[in-house]
Amino acid sequence: MKSHLTNDLKYFDYNATHPPFPEILETCLADYLEGYFNPSGITRFSLKNQGKIEQTRKYFSSLSTGNEKQFVFSATGTEANYLLIQSLRVLYPKLDSVIVSPFEHSSMYAALESYGFTSDLIQTNKTGIIHLKDLEKKLIENPRPVVCLYAGNETGVIQPAEEIHKLTKEYGQVFYSDLMQGFCKVNVPYSLFDGFTFSGHKIGAGMGSAVTYLPKADSHFRLFGGGNQENDHRAGTENTFAIECLRKVAEIQLEQLEKKNKRLSRFQSLIEEKLETLGCTIIAKSSHRLPNTTFLILPIQSVDFFLLGMEEKGVLVSTGSSCKSRAREASKSLLYMGYSEEEALRCIRISTGYFTTEEEVDALLVAIEDLLQKFR
Template sequence: MKSHSTNDIKYFDYNATHPPYPEILESCLSEYLESYYNPSGITRFSLQKQGKIEQTRKYLSQITGHKEKQFVFSSTGTEANHLLIQSLRVMYPNLNSVIVSPFEHSSLYAALGTYGFQPILLQTNKTGTINLNHLQTLLKQEPKPVICLYAGNETGVIQPVEEIHALTKQYDQLLISDLMQAFCKIPVPFQLFDGYSFSGHKIGAGMGAAVSYLPKDNKDFKLFGGGNQENEHRAGTENTFAISCLQKVTETQLNLLDEKNKRLIEFQTRIETNLESVGCEIIAKSEKRLPNTTFLILPIQTVDFFLLGLEEKGLIVSTGSSCKSRAREASKSLLYMGYSEEEALRAIRISTGSFTKLEDVNLLIDEMKQLIQKLS
């Protein structure tokens, strides 16, 4: 499939949002326009729409090996993360704190605060992986649920989930994970997680559908009431169009995963080798990372002019997590890893995906090298 984009933009910000798969979204839109009925209605037409939602829930159960009833559809990744943490609060009404990685999305930390959990942050270093000895010490001192994303949205570092899972089970604790950057990018060992979240727009399914897998089928849990949708966990008419897109794009992404990642690894190597030659530092280069992500520190101070220079050439990269990029704050992930604020403010993220072309990669490399030389 090809991107629908008709402009000259060369897009390298897939971790913020994946460009939509046009044929899939157009097909789902056509289906929605012909069958726009409220899935919560009582007619056979509404029941057919509800059946489509349950079909997607069943599909997610099949690819993950987890129970259908514990999948809850919501609208955004932020909501999906809040939903996960609220379900944890219902399970543990008297729990004051949980063990958390220092690499979570800001929505996860916000959700912890909203539902009264104090995060106990795990130690790390410039590898970008959590300190397993520190995790074991914390669990031994006072066993608590552990929250750790599988793949970093900035660094792309993949956490050692097998070891993390083994430790949490040794102390009979839950392991919950934000899979926003891992889902449909790498094979995910779903069986190692008790609860997780992911979102359609991160894989090219457009905005409007995200997923939470609840760690327990708890009838008392409601994100908000007012209707019996989503097994009474989340009232409100479901976005049937977005949910349908989510399933169809997931099927496409998983079918093409090996082929795509082979190509993206080649792009990643090409980008990093060339940029290191002009003084860029590749963050966590020796660690296991997403094949589509390069997080680097530029050898220049004028990062804003650098980004503007790329944008003028039609090249889009980012400074890290999209939730914070407008604020131009130093990446908290890098600060926790031991980088200085000055270094963190020189960091940019390059992320590729399904529609990235070799000629676009070569153009990005050439323009970045020229701008670095010009601004040095």
């Protein structure tokens, strides 16, 4: 299956949004145009659409061995994260703080704040891995739920989920995780998490679908009232088109996972070896990372002009998390890891994916070398 991207555009921002799988979206759109009926209706046409939603829910249940009724579809990753944290407020109505990694997406911190939780951040260092001893210390002093993403959206570092799971169970606490970057990129150990989230646009299924897995099927877990959709967890008509796309793209991504990751790991090595010869510093290079992600410090100050130059050459990279990239703020993740603000402002992220080719990687490296020479 080929991307619809033209040869004039070399795309290296997969962690922000994976390019869509055109054949899948076109097929699902054709289905939707014919079967546009509200899935909450009582006609057989509506019931058919509800069946598609339940088929997708069943697929994710079999994939993770989770309970079908605990999977909730929503519109965005941010909404999925908010629902996950809302369930914490229901489970622990008097709780005032949660143990949290310093690498979360900004929506996770915002959700915690919105529901009245303060974030007790776990210590880390330049490895990009949380300090397990600090986590245990916090659990001993004040046992509380733990929120820690599985894979960093900037560094790509994969956190020690098994060890975190053991510690949380030892102290009788739940363990929630944002799987936005891990889902369909690596084999995810779903059983280690009491609750988790992931999103369709991160894997090429287009915008409009995301998933929350709740710790149990409690109807008090809900962001919106006014309807009984999603087993009473989210009022509002489901996006049948986006949900069907999510399932079909996930099937393709997971079927090709091993083959894809071998190719992306080779690209990662090629990229990082070349960039180091050009004076770049690879963040968390020795840590267990996603095979598609390289986060690096450029050896120049003119990062904004560098990015514009890359775009002029038809190559798209990013400065990190897309939710903050326009503001050009120093990455908080890097600051917590011990990098200076000046270093953090010189960082860019290169992320590859299903459609990335060796020719694109070659073009990327030529463009970077050319611009670094000019700006020096």
